[in-house]
Amino acid sequence: MNVTEKNQPGEVFLSRVRESLTDEERELLCRINPAKLPQHIAIIMDGNGRWARQRGYLDRIRGHEVGIESVRVAVRACGELGVRALTLYAFSVENWKRPKREIDALMGLLRRFLRDEIPELMENNVRLVASGRLGDLSADVRAELARTMTETQANTGLVLNLALSYGGRSEIVDAVRTIAREIQQGLLQPEEIDEARFAKYLYHPELGDPDLLIRTSGEMRVSNFLLWQIAYTEFYVTPVLWPDFRRSHLYEAILDYQRRERRFGGVKEEST
Numbered sequence: 001m002n003v004t005e006k007n008q009p010g011e012v013f014l015s016r017v018r019e020s021l022t023d024e025e026r027e028l029l030c031r032i033n034p035a036k037l038p039q040h041i042a043i044i045m046d047g048n049g050r051w052a053r054q055r056g057y058l059d060r061i062r063g064h065e066v067g068i069e070s071v072r073v074a075v076r077a078c079g080e081l082g083v084r085a086l087t088l089y090a091f092s093v094e095n096w097k098r099p100k101r102e103i104d105a106l107m108g109l110l111r112r113f114l115r116d117e118i119p120e121l122m123e124n125n126v127r128l129v130a131s132g133r134l135g136d137l138s139a140d141v142r143a144e145l146a147r148t149m150t151e152t153q154a155n156t157g158l159v160l161n162l163a164l165s166y167g168g169r170s171e172i173v174d175a176v177r178t179i180a181r182e183i184q185q186g187l188l189q190p191e192e193i194d195e196a197r198f199a200k201y202l203y204h205p206e207l208g209d210p211d212l213l214i215r216t217s218g219e220m221r222v223s224n225f226l227l228w229q230i231a232y233t234e235f236y237v238t239p240v241l242w243p244d245f246r247r248s249h250l251y252e253a254i255l256d257y258q259r260r261e262r263r264f265g266g267v268k269e270e271s272t
């Protein structure tokens with residue numbers, strides 16, 4: 001693919017993508033209404049440990065390793081469709097409580113992903129950003145993150161937002177701290193704070209709220225993810241474990257989303 005053909009969502013591009021799909025994927029893709037695409041998809045990538053156990057691996061880390069391929073598939077498929085942003089819950093503030101060996105393995109995978117994936121992100125016109133208490137990450141992970149964000153910053157397709165050392169409550173607390181500091185300095189008046197103004201202090205307000213939140217592995221929990229942003233997000237829970245998550249599962253989630261009627265607390269307009 002040459003530079004001018006870089007992930008430009010549209011009929012010509014998608015028709016080329018269709019050629020490489022399985023019959024099932026192609027059939028699902030054809031049913032997706034491009035005019036009703038979720039602009040921002042968020043995913044809680046759950047079930048890596050169970051996947052490893054079910055496959056008889058002694059080490060749950062194997063599930064995280066295989067989960068990287070699912071990340072690659074989701075990023076590519078969202079980019080091709082023309083989804084604007086994809087937020088992946090890669091490491092939560094609570095995940096620091098896991099055994100050191102698992103944390104080290106996850107950080108190693110993250111470092112490798114950030115380093116090795118740059119050509120793929122460039123090819124697919126993906127811009128990488130990150131949300132979370134990034135200062136908690138080790139200096140080498142932060143350096144890789146900074147490098148990949150810089151290298152991809154001019155890309156104009158999908159924005160891939162990695163939630164790292166992320167917690168919905170800590171994001172709100174961090175926003176409140178910045179607001180308190182600005183009030184202390186006389187830069188902001190308490191009366192000026194409303195919902196729209198508050199949201200500007202979150203990690204990446206420009207991405208907007210997710211339209212669709214997908215959780216794998218069947219758990220019906222929010223797990224401290226994007227607490228402010230999901231007020232009117234549509235939820236989709238699939239029993240599929242993250243390492244098994246493929247295009248067809250993403251397409252199914254989008255089709256399910258497109259069957260929903262979003263009212264944002266209002267009522268559907270009556271046709272007379």
Ligand code: FPP
Pocket residue numbers: 045046047048049050051064065067068071088089090091095106109110113162217242
């Ligand atoms: C939850 O599964 C998953 C995680 C805590 C980490 C997700 C990380 C990856 C998929 C790999 C790294 C990602 C990037 C973007 C480089 P779990 O371990 O809680 O599974 P379980 O509930 O079955 O035990």
